[in-house]
Amino acid sequence: MALTIQSPTHDVEISRPDKPLFPDGITKADLARYYEAVGDVMVAHVAGRPLNLERYPDGIDGPRFFQQKAGGHFPAWIRRAEVPKKGGTVEHVVVTEPATLVYLAGQACITPHAWTSRADRLDRPDRLIIDLDPSDPSTDVRTAASDVGDALRELGLEPFAMTTGSRGFHVVVPLQRRPDHETVLAFARDVAGLLADREPDRFTIEQRKANRGGRILLDVLRNAYAHTAVAPYAVRARPGAPVATPLRWEELADPATTPTGFTLADVPDRLEAQGDPWAAIRDAAAPLGAARRRLDRMRRSQVVK
Numbered sequence: 001m002a003l004t005i006q007s008p009t010h011d012v013e014i015s016r017p018d019k020p021l022f023p024d025g026i027t028k029a030d031l032a033r034y035y036e037a038v039g040d041v042m043v044a045h046v047a048g049r050p051l052n053l054e055r056y057p058d059g060i061d062g063p064r065f066f067q068q069k070a071g072g073h074f075p076a077w078i079r080r081a082e083v084p085k086k087g088g089t090v091e092h093v094v095v096t097e098p099a100t101l102v103y104l105a106g107q108a109c110i111t112p113h114a115w116t117s118r119a120d121r122l123d124r125p126d127r128l129i130i131d132l133d134p135s136d137p138s139t140d141v142r143t144a145a146s147d148v149g150d151a152l153r154e155l156g157l158e159p160f161a162m163t164t165g166s167r168g169f170h171v172v173v174p175l176q177r178r179p180d181h182e183t184v185l186a187f188a189r190d191v192a193g194l195l196a197d198r199e200p201d202r203f204t205i206e207q208r209k210a211n212r213g214g215r216i217l218l219d220v221l222r223n224a225y226a227h228t229a230v231a232p233y234a235v236r237a238r239p240g241a242p243v244a245t246p247l248r249w250e251e252l253a254d255p256a257t258t259p260t261g262f263t264l265a266d267v268p269d270r271l272e273a274q275g276d277p278w279a280a281i282r283d284a285a286a287p288l289g290a291a292r293r294r295l296d297r298m299r300r301s302q303v304v305k
Contacts, residue, residue: 003029005036007099010077014106021059021110026241026264032105034235037268039098041276042233045246048118050081050092052228053104054111060237068092071107078103081119083226094119110237113228117181122225124177125184126285129229130192131219132168135212141259144202144216145169146252151195154298155291158284160277161252163259165236165244168216169252170229174285181225187288190295192218197302232278235264243267246278 003017017029035042053067070080070093078100080091095101095112104112116125130148134141148171149159162170175184189205195218196203204215222229230236230244241264251257262270 003032005032005102007036007039007097007102009097010075010099010103012099012102012106014102019059021056021108022241023059023061023239028106028108030264031110031235031241032102034241034264034268035101035105036098038233038271039101041271042101042231043095043098044276045232045278045281046095046112046114048081048094048096048120049114049116049231050083050094050119050122051115051231052113053093053107053109054113054237055107055109056237057108059108060110060239064237066113067109075103083119083122092119111234112231113234114231115226115228116184116223117177121177123180125179125181125223126175126177126282128173128175128184128188129220129222130171130188131164131217131222131229132171133217133219134168135209135217136214137167139214139216141168141216142252142255142257145171146249148195148218149249149252151191155191155294157286157291159249160281160284161247161249162232162278163242163245163247163257163262164230165234165242165260165262166230166238168259170244172281174281176285176287179288181223184288185220185223187292187295188220188223190299192220194295194299194302233267236260241265245270246276248274248277251277 003014005012014032019028056064070091079094079096081094082089116127132141152159157173160172192205196205204212232246234244236242242260243262245262
Protein backbone atom coordinates (compact mmCIF):
# COMPACT_ATOMS: atom_id res chain seq x y z
CA MET A 1 0.00 0.00 0.00
CA ALA A 2 1.38 3.40 -0.99
CA LEU A 3 2.08 6.22 1.44
CA THR A 4 1.15 9.81 0.60
CA ILE A 5 3.28 12.56 2.09
CA GLN A 6 1.67 15.95 1.88
CA SER A 7 3.65 19.12 1.34
CA PRO A 8 2.53 22.73 0.83
CA THR A 9 2.96 22.35 -2.92
CA HIS A 10 2.57 18.70 -3.90
CA ASP A 11 1.35 15.43 -2.47
CA VAL A 12 4.05 12.79 -3.01
CA GLU A 13 3.09 9.13 -3.24
CA ILE A 14 5.71 6.70 -1.93
CA SER A 15 5.30 3.20 -3.34
CA ARG A 16 6.30 0.22 -1.18
CA PRO A 17 6.92 2.48 1.83
CA ASP A 18 7.67 -0.47 4.13
CA LYS A 19 10.52 -1.71 1.94
CA PRO A 20 13.71 -1.85 4.07
CA LEU A 21 16.60 0.13 2.58
CA PHE A 22 19.06 -0.41 5.44
CA PRO A 23 19.93 -3.68 7.22
CA ASP A 24 18.64 -2.34 10.55
CA GLY A 25 15.17 -1.98 9.07
CA ILE A 26 15.12 1.70 8.08
CA THR A 27 12.50 1.83 5.34
CA LYS A 28 11.77 3.89 2.29
CA ALA A 29 9.06 5.67 4.31
CA ASP A 30 11.61 6.53 7.00
CA LEU A 31 13.92 7.98 4.34
CA ALA A 32 11.12 10.01 2.77
CA ARG A 33 9.96 11.37 6.12
CA TYR A 34 13.53 12.34 6.96
CA TYR A 35 13.85 14.38 3.77
CA GLU A 36 10.45 15.91 4.48
CA ALA A 37 11.67 16.95 7.96
CA VAL A 38 14.94 18.55 6.79
CA GLY A 39 13.60 19.71 3.44
CA ASP A 40 13.33 23.45 4.02
CA VAL A 41 16.85 23.67 5.42
CA MET A 42 18.39 21.35 2.84
CA VAL A 43 16.80 23.16 -0.09
CA ALA A 44 18.61 26.34 0.91
CA HIS A 45 21.91 24.56 0.20
CA VAL A 46 21.03 22.59 -2.94
CA ALA A 47 18.48 24.79 -4.72
CA GLY A 48 19.31 25.26 -8.37
CA ARG A 49 22.24 22.84 -8.37
CA PRO A 50 22.23 19.95 -10.85
CA LEU A 51 22.08 16.68 -8.94
CA ASN A 52 23.49 13.22 -9.44
CA LEU A 53 21.24 10.66 -7.77
CA GLU A 54 22.76 7.72 -5.87
CA ARG A 55 20.03 5.09 -5.92
CA TYR A 56 19.60 1.71 -4.22
CA PRO A 57 16.37 0.13 -5.48
CA ASP A 58 16.99 -3.02 -3.40
CA GLY A 59 18.51 -1.30 -0.37
CA ILE A 60 22.12 -0.58 0.48
CA ASP A 61 23.09 -4.27 0.38
CA GLY A 62 21.96 -4.45 -3.23
CA PRO A 63 23.28 -2.88 -6.42
CA ARG A 64 23.67 0.88 -6.57
CA PHE A 65 23.69 3.15 -9.57
CA PHE A 66 24.22 6.84 -10.21
CA GLN A 67 21.61 8.62 -12.26
CA GLN A 68 22.34 11.93 -13.93
CA LYS A 69 19.37 12.19 -16.27
CA ALA A 70 15.99 13.00 -14.78
CA GLY A 71 13.72 10.01 -15.27
CA GLY A 72 11.15 10.25 -18.02
CA HIS A 73 8.50 9.16 -15.52
CA PHE A 74 9.35 11.94 -13.06
CA PRO A 75 6.37 14.30 -12.66
CA ALA A 76 6.34 17.57 -14.57
CA TRP A 77 6.66 19.63 -11.40
CA ILE A 78 10.18 18.25 -10.82
CA ARG A 79 12.48 20.96 -12.17
CA ARG A 80 15.24 20.09 -14.61
CA ALA A 81 18.41 21.81 -15.78
CA GLU A 82 19.76 21.16 -19.26
CA VAL A 83 23.50 20.67 -19.01
CA PRO A 84 25.85 20.44 -22.02
CA LYS A 85 27.76 17.21 -22.49
CA LYS A 86 29.86 15.72 -25.25
CA GLY A 87 27.56 15.11 -28.17
CA GLY A 88 24.49 16.78 -26.70
CA THR A 89 22.90 17.66 -23.38
CA VAL A 90 21.54 15.93 -20.29
CA GLU A 91 18.67 17.06 -18.08
CA HIS A 92 19.59 16.88 -14.40
CA VAL A 93 17.12 17.17 -11.55
CA VAL A 94 17.35 20.47 -9.68
CA VAL A 95 15.66 21.02 -6.34
CA THR A 96 13.42 24.02 -5.76
CA GLU A 97 11.21 22.67 -2.97
CA PRO A 98 11.23 19.97 -0.28
CA ALA A 99 8.71 17.85 -2.17
CA THR A 100 11.42 17.08 -4.74
CA LEU A 101 13.64 15.55 -2.06
CA VAL A 102 10.71 13.46 -0.80
CA TYR A 103 9.94 12.27 -4.32
CA LEU A 104 13.58 11.28 -4.90
CA ALA A 105 13.55 9.29 -1.64
CA GLY A 106 10.55 7.45 -3.02
CA GLN A 107 12.74 6.52 -5.98
CA ALA A 108 15.26 4.98 -3.53
CA CYS A 109 17.65 7.87 -4.02
CA ILE A 110 19.40 7.66 -0.67
CA THR A 111 22.09 10.26 -1.42
CA PRO A 112 21.81 13.32 -3.69
CA HIS A 113 25.15 14.67 -4.86
CA ALA A 114 25.25 18.33 -5.93
CA TRP A 115 27.34 20.46 -8.26
CA THR A 116 29.40 23.28 -6.74
CA SER A 117 27.69 25.67 -9.16
CA ARG A 118 24.07 26.47 -9.94
CA ALA A 119 22.19 25.90 -13.15
CA ASP A 120 21.89 29.58 -14.03
CA ARG A 121 25.71 29.91 -14.11
CA LEU A 122 27.13 26.44 -14.50
CA ASP A 123 30.64 27.73 -15.15
CA ARG A 124 30.81 29.85 -11.97
CA PRO A 125 31.01 27.79 -8.76
CA ASP A 126 29.97 29.35 -5.47
CA ARG A 127 31.59 26.77 -3.21
CA LEU A 128 35.10 25.42 -2.87
CA ILE A 129 35.42 22.01 -1.20
CA ILE A 130 38.40 20.28 0.39
CA ASP A 131 37.56 16.68 1.23
CA LEU A 132 39.69 15.18 4.00
CA ASP A 133 39.93 11.46 3.32
CA PRO A 134 41.95 9.48 5.91
CA SER A 135 43.89 6.44 4.74
CA ASP A 136 43.82 5.03 8.27
CA PRO A 137 40.47 5.06 10.15
CA SER A 138 42.30 5.82 13.40
CA THR A 139 43.73 9.09 12.04
CA ASP A 140 42.58 12.27 13.79
CA VAL A 141 40.83 13.73 10.76
CA ARG A 142 38.69 16.00 12.94
CA THR A 143 41.67 18.04 14.16
CA ALA A 144 43.08 18.00 10.64
CA ALA A 145 39.88 19.58 9.33
CA SER A 146 40.20 22.33 11.92
CA ASP A 147 43.79 22.98 10.82
CA VAL A 148 42.76 23.17 7.17
CA GLY A 149 40.23 25.81 8.21
CA ASP A 150 42.95 27.78 9.99
CA ALA A 151 45.00 27.80 6.80
CA LEU A 152 42.03 29.07 4.80
CA ARG A 153 41.53 31.87 7.33
CA GLU A 154 45.16 32.85 6.77
CA LEU A 155 44.09 33.47 3.19
CA GLY A 156 41.17 35.66 4.23
CA LEU A 157 38.49 33.05 3.55
CA GLU A 158 35.74 31.78 5.87
CA PRO A 159 35.64 27.98 6.19
CA PHE A 160 32.62 25.87 7.09
CA ALA A 161 32.83 22.25 8.24
CA MET A 162 30.62 19.25 7.51
CA THR A 163 30.76 15.60 8.44
CA THR A 164 30.54 13.47 5.32
CA GLY A 165 28.62 10.63 6.93
CA SER A 166 31.42 8.46 5.57
CA ARG A 167 35.18 8.54 6.22
CA GLY A 168 36.04 12.18 6.80
CA PHE A 169 35.02 15.81 6.75
CA HIS A 170 34.46 18.46 4.11
CA VAL A 171 35.84 21.94 4.62
CA VAL A 172 33.78 24.28 2.46
CA VAL A 173 34.42 27.89 1.45
CA PRO A 174 31.57 29.99 0.01
CA LEU A 175 32.66 32.01 -3.01
CA GLN A 176 31.39 34.93 -5.00
CA ARG A 177 30.52 33.63 -8.44
CA ARG A 178 33.39 35.17 -10.38
CA PRO A 179 36.11 32.58 -11.13
CA ASP A 180 35.42 29.52 -13.26
CA HIS A 181 35.85 25.91 -12.18
CA GLU A 182 39.36 25.66 -13.55
CA THR A 183 40.47 28.68 -11.50
CA VAL A 184 38.83 27.40 -8.31
CA LEU A 185 40.28 23.91 -8.81
CA ALA A 186 43.78 25.32 -9.34
CA PHE A 187 43.46 27.42 -6.19
CA ALA A 188 42.21 24.47 -4.12
CA ARG A 189 45.00 22.27 -5.47
CA ASP A 190 47.60 24.86 -4.47
CA VAL A 191 46.12 25.19 -0.97
CA ALA A 192 46.27 21.42 -0.57
CA GLY A 193 49.82 21.38 -1.90
CA LEU A 194 50.88 24.08 0.53
CA LEU A 195 49.47 22.10 3.45
CA ALA A 196 51.08 18.88 2.23
CA ASP A 197 54.44 20.67 1.95
CA ARG A 198 54.04 22.11 5.45
CA GLU A 199 53.19 18.74 7.02
CA PRO A 200 54.33 16.01 4.64
CA ASP A 201 53.95 13.27 7.25
CA ARG A 202 50.33 14.21 7.83
CA PHE A 203 48.81 15.40 4.53
CA THR A 204 49.10 14.26 0.94
CA ILE A 205 47.65 15.16 -2.44
CA GLU A 206 48.42 11.68 -3.80
CA GLN A 207 45.25 10.20 -5.28
CA ARG A 208 46.51 6.61 -5.36
CA LYS A 209 45.78 5.04 -2.00
CA ALA A 210 48.80 2.77 -2.22
CA ASN A 211 51.07 5.82 -2.31
CA ARG A 212 49.52 7.75 0.60
CA GLY A 213 51.49 6.06 3.34
CA GLY A 214 48.73 6.41 5.93
CA ARG A 215 48.42 10.18 5.42
CA ILE A 216 45.21 12.19 5.01
CA LEU A 217 44.34 12.90 1.39
CA LEU A 218 43.34 16.50 0.75
CA ASP A 219 41.06 15.77 -2.18
CA VAL A 220 40.09 18.80 -4.27
CA LEU A 221 38.72 17.10 -7.39
CA ARG A 222 35.14 17.93 -6.47
CA ASN A 223 35.90 21.48 -7.59
CA ALA A 224 36.24 20.41 -11.22
CA TYR A 225 33.49 21.23 -13.72
CA ALA A 226 30.57 18.77 -13.57
CA HIS A 227 31.95 17.01 -10.50
CA THR A 228 29.71 16.68 -7.48
CA ALA A 229 29.90 16.39 -3.71
CA VAL A 230 27.53 14.86 -1.20
CA ALA A 231 24.81 17.40 -0.47
CA PRO A 232 24.48 18.91 3.02
CA TYR A 233 21.96 16.88 5.06
CA ALA A 234 22.08 13.96 2.61
CA VAL A 235 21.78 10.45 4.03
CA ARG A 236 24.64 8.07 3.25
CA ALA A 237 24.23 4.46 2.20
CA ARG A 238 25.92 3.01 5.26
CA PRO A 239 24.58 1.03 8.25
CA GLY A 240 22.74 3.30 10.64
CA ALA A 241 21.96 5.87 7.91
CA PRO A 242 24.59 8.49 8.83
CA VAL A 243 24.03 11.99 7.49
CA ALA A 244 26.40 14.52 5.92
CA THR A 245 25.88 17.13 8.61
CA PRO A 246 26.92 20.81 8.65
CA LEU A 247 28.68 21.74 11.88
CA ARG A 248 29.28 24.78 13.99
CA TRP A 249 33.02 25.32 13.62
CA GLU A 250 33.64 24.87 17.35
CA GLU A 251 32.20 21.35 17.14
CA LEU A 252 35.48 20.29 15.52
CA ALA A 253 37.12 20.81 18.90
CA ASP A 254 34.89 18.13 20.43
CA PRO A 255 36.31 14.58 20.29
CA ALA A 256 32.72 13.32 20.16
CA THR A 257 32.34 14.83 16.68
CA THR A 258 32.93 12.03 14.17
CA PRO A 259 32.33 11.67 10.43
CA THR A 260 29.40 9.31 11.02
CA GLY A 261 28.19 10.75 14.32
CA PHE A 262 24.87 12.16 13.10
CA THR A 263 22.14 10.03 11.60
CA LEU A 264 18.72 10.07 9.99
CA ALA A 265 17.26 9.45 13.45
CA ASP A 266 18.73 12.51 15.18
CA VAL A 267 19.45 15.24 12.62
CA PRO A 268 15.84 16.55 12.48
CA ASP A 269 15.85 17.02 16.28
CA ARG A 270 19.29 18.64 16.08
CA LEU A 271 17.98 21.14 13.54
CA GLU A 272 14.89 21.88 15.59
CA ALA A 273 16.94 22.46 18.73
CA GLN A 274 19.95 24.29 17.28
CA GLY A 275 19.02 25.52 13.82
CA ASP A 276 21.21 25.22 10.74
CA PRO A 277 24.89 25.97 11.45
CA TRP A 278 25.27 26.98 7.80
CA ALA A 279 22.29 29.36 7.71
CA ALA A 280 24.58 32.31 6.94
CA ILE A 281 27.02 30.54 4.63
CA ARG A 282 26.06 32.57 1.56
CA ASP A 283 26.63 35.81 3.47
CA ALA A 284 30.28 34.78 3.89
CA ALA A 285 30.92 34.39 0.15
CA ALA A 286 34.27 35.94 -0.74
CA PRO A 287 36.14 36.83 -3.93
CA LEU A 288 39.14 34.65 -4.72
CA GLY A 289 41.55 37.27 -6.07
CA ALA A 290 43.00 38.53 -2.78
CA ALA A 291 43.23 35.00 -1.40
CA ARG A 292 45.10 33.91 -4.54
CA ARG A 293 47.67 36.65 -4.03
CA ARG A 294 48.15 35.73 -0.37
CA LEU A 295 48.52 32.08 -1.30
CA ASP A 296 51.16 32.86 -3.90
CA ARG A 297 53.14 34.85 -1.34
CA MET A 298 52.92 31.99 1.16
CA ARG A 299 54.09 29.49 -1.43
CA ARG A 300 57.07 31.66 -2.40
CA SER A 301 57.98 32.15 1.26
CA GLN A 302 57.75 28.43 1.91
CA VAL A 303 60.06 27.67 -1.01
CA VAL A 304 62.60 30.20 0.23
CA LYS A 305 62.62 28.62 3.68
